[in-house]
Amino acid sequence: MPPIAESAGFKTVGIVIPVYNEEDALQAFHSQLCETIESLPYKFVIYYVNDGSVDRTGELLYQISCQDPRVTTIELSRNFGHQAALTAGMDVVEGDFVITMDGDGQHPPALIPAMLELAESGYDLVLTQRSEEENVSFFKRKTASLFYGLINRIGDTEVLPGGADFRLMSRTALDSLKQMREYHRFLRGMVSWIGFRTVILPYTPPARLGGQSKFTLKKMFRLATNAIFSFSLVPLYIGISMGVLMLLLAAVEIIYVLSLWLNGDQSTLAPGWSSLMFVILFASGVLMILLGFIGVYIGFIFQEVKRRPIYLIRQVISSKQSAGIDLTSKAPPKSF
Numbered sequence: 001m002p003p004i005a006e007s008a009g010f011k012t013v014g015i016v017i018p019v020y021n022e023e024d025a026l027q028a029f030h031s032q033l034c035e036t037i038e039s040l041p042y043k044f045v046i047y048y049v050n051d052g053s054v055d056r057t058g059e060l061l062y063q064i065s066c067q068d069p070r071v072t073t074i075e076l077s078r079n080f081g082h083q084a085a086l087t088a089g090m091d092v093v094e095g096d097f098v099i100t101m102d103g104d105g106q107h108p109p110a111l112i113p114a115m116l117e118l119a120e121s122g123y124d125l126v127l128t129q130r131s132e133e134e135n136v137s138f139f140k141r142k143t144a145s146l147f148y149g150l151i152n153r154i155g156d157t158e159v160l161p162g163g164a165d166f167r168l169m170s171r172t173a174l175d176s177l178k179q180m181r182e183y184h185r186f187l188r189g190m191v192s193w194i195g196f197r198t199v200i201l202p203y204t205p206p207a208r209l210g211g212q213s214k215f216t217l218k219k220m221f222r223l224a225t226n227a228i229f230s231f232s233l234v235p236l237y238i239g240i241s242m243g244v245l246m247l248l249l250a251a252v253e254i255i256y257v258l259s260l261w262l263n264g265d266q267s268t269l270a271p272g273w274s275s276l277m278f279v280i281l282f283a284s285g286v287l288m289i290l291l292g293f294i295g296v297y298i299g300f301i302f303q304e305v306k307r308r309p310i311y312l313i314r315q316v317i318s319s320k321q322s323a324g325i326d327l328t329s330k331a332p333p334k335s336f
Contacts, residue, residue, distance in 0.1 A: 010043045013116065014095030018049040018085035019103040023056040025209035029103045030064055032209075036109040040116065046071045048103070049089045052079030065317045077312040083185040084311040086165060090174060099168045105209035107166035114201060115168040124196035126168035131204045163188050166203075172196070183310060 015033070019026065037044045048061050050073060061073040074088055086100055097119050101107035107128070115126045165187060169177065173196045180190050 010041060011096040012094055013042045013044050014093035014098045015044065015046045016049065016086060016089030016093050016098065016100045017047065017103045018051055018082055018089060019053065019057055020051040020079060021053045021055045021057055022103050023060060025104045026057060026060050028209045029105050032105070033109040036112055040113060042116070044070050045094050047074060047089045047093050049074045049076065049085040051076050051082070051085035062317055071318065073317040075314045075317065077314040080311045083187055086187060087185060088311045088313065090178060096171055097168055098174050101166045106205040107164065108203065108206055111201065111203055118199050118201065119168050119170065122197060123199045124170040124173040125191065125198040127198060127200050128164050128166045129200050129202045130164055131202055167191065183308065
């Protein structure tokens, strides 16, 4: 690997790459990344964040870190999730510009020169937007479309449809983002919330370099939940609106019954078992929905006030520390 550029005139670009069980793609991805950045007039520092991988990812990262002086590996104590791993890298990364991307090859390194060119023209945020993917299932396309449509309709922050965690940030934008230490993290929404001068760079994601996607339906649902409940109070308003609707229906029912009594037609009133049960069940459903929404928000508050760290670092490995730094052998893991 070539040495890190030492020229004082070169700006520093930090690249943060969270990985989880990417042994099949990691080496090919790193080769692509090196091929792209070696011709660029910047000093690059690369941070791989191993998010508790259980395959050979850790071993491969150790080899890469020892061979490439630009690379530092951050080993988390367990799998904390993609957003937490990104946060771990962003908390320690150096650079005038910082790029975050995945290590499976679907965030093409070839886009980095264009991102840097836009950053040099004055943009603090260079966001990427995926074009329509033919190899993505109909279910995933529809659920993604519904999610972005919902979050942009009910939230106060516009989230880029088809956006990804493949972005460039200026140091000023990153420092602002780092001030947001919430436990339930949806970085795409958080990046949109901070503002700054933004440009969108569309791209077509290539096929994975190896392995399978680790972003399961359960993880997608959890991310969607974090996004909705972190950026909107609309679920509470839905419950309130349904309660108001029930009160209006009850008022209509009272007016109807009183009109029958005033006209002397009370004999026409049916026993009303089915309608009574319908009202009871419907009202109970409204109450349960409202209590469920409140419960989710209270659960989020409970997890926030405990102030648990977003992630824990087990060790840090770089070419200067070929043996690594074991943060658990003599001291507790670092928490953030």
